[in-house]
Amino acid sequence: MKLYYSPGSCSLSPHIVAEEAGIPLQLEKVDLMAKRTETGRDFWQINPKGYVPALELDDGQLLTEGAVIVQYLADLKPELGLAPANGTLARYRLQEMLVYINSELHKSFSPLFKPDTDEATRAGLKDHLRRRFALLEGVLAKQPYLLGENFTVADAYLFTVASWARMAKVDLSDFPALGEFQKRVAERPAVRKVLQAEGLLQ
Ligand SMILES: N[C@@H](CCC(=O)N[C@@H](CS)C(=O)NCC(=O)O)C(=O)O
Numbered sequence: 001m002k003l004y005y006s007p008g009s010c011s012l013s014p015h016i017v018a019e020e021a022g023i024p025l026q027l028e029k030v031d032l033m034a035k036r037t038e039t040g041r042d043f044w045q046i047n048p049k050g051y052v053p054a055l056e057l058d059d060g061q062l063l064t065e066g067a068v069i070v071q072y073l074a075d076l077k078p079e080l081g082l083a084p085a086n087g088t089l090a091r092y093r094l095q096e097m098l099v100y101i102n103s104e105l106h107k108s109f110s111p112l113f114k115p116d117t118d119e120a121t122r123a124g125l126k127d128h129l130r131r132r133f134a135l136l137e138g139v140l141a142k143q144p145y146l147l148g149e150n151f152t153v154a155d156a157y158l159f160t161v162a163s164w165a166r167m168a169k170v171d172l173s174d175f176p177a178l179g180e181f182q183k184r185v186a187e188r189p190a191v192r193k194v195l196q197a198e199g200l201l202q
Contacts, residue, residue, distance in 0.1 A: 002026040002056040004046065007198040010106060011053035014069045016156040019190040021077040067098040070153035082153050097146050097154040104132045105161045112168040126170050133175055140177035144184060159185040
């Protein structure tokens with residue numbers, strides 16, 4: 001399988017999940033501005049959506065949408081518990097969290113990285129993000145990971161998205177449990193390995 005990725009972007013989440021699961025991935029870096037991969041291919045021809053993450057399966061099919069890719073990877077190694085079993089309420093709880101991170105957090109960050117987003121819009125998005133992170137602060141104040149005691153794919157996604165706060169100038173200093181969560185996840189051996197591979201460690 002091959003993951004099309006861009007360092008530090010939302011593709012970090014499936015990259016972490018694959019490493020946590022011990023699933024070997026080929027990696028192909030994408031220049032998201034130029035829409036070119038590191039081997040010089042036109043990324044539009046690979047993924048008509050034009051964005052990462054995109055996972056090329058061994059039969060050549062392309063799977064997109066990070067919240068789905070991480071579940072696909074987790075289900076290849078169900079014994080690891082990176083996602084609860086399909087059909088259980090716990091699995092729907094995981095999906096509830098993935099959709100929340102995707103629609104309420106991830107997509108609210110995106111305009112903050114665009115130079116043409118005006119100041120009033122930026123202020124509104126930052127306020128929105130802080131309110132949405134506050135809910136997760138409440139969860140993480142009670143337990144080490146979003147679904148309880150064990151790391152799941154939702155944690156890989158939250159870790160990825162929350163790591164953008166500094167660059168986007170979203171102040172999360174009021175959320176100590178989230179800060180501790182970020183440190184806890186960053187110290188996981190698989191996560192360290194991926195951060196190193198993407199050139200994100202000093
Ligand atoms: N709906 C997609 C969105 C993915 C996404 O926002 N990817 C960003 C990087 S974090 C990207 O590739 N942006 C470039 C673009 O949209 O042109 C998902 O949740 O996986």
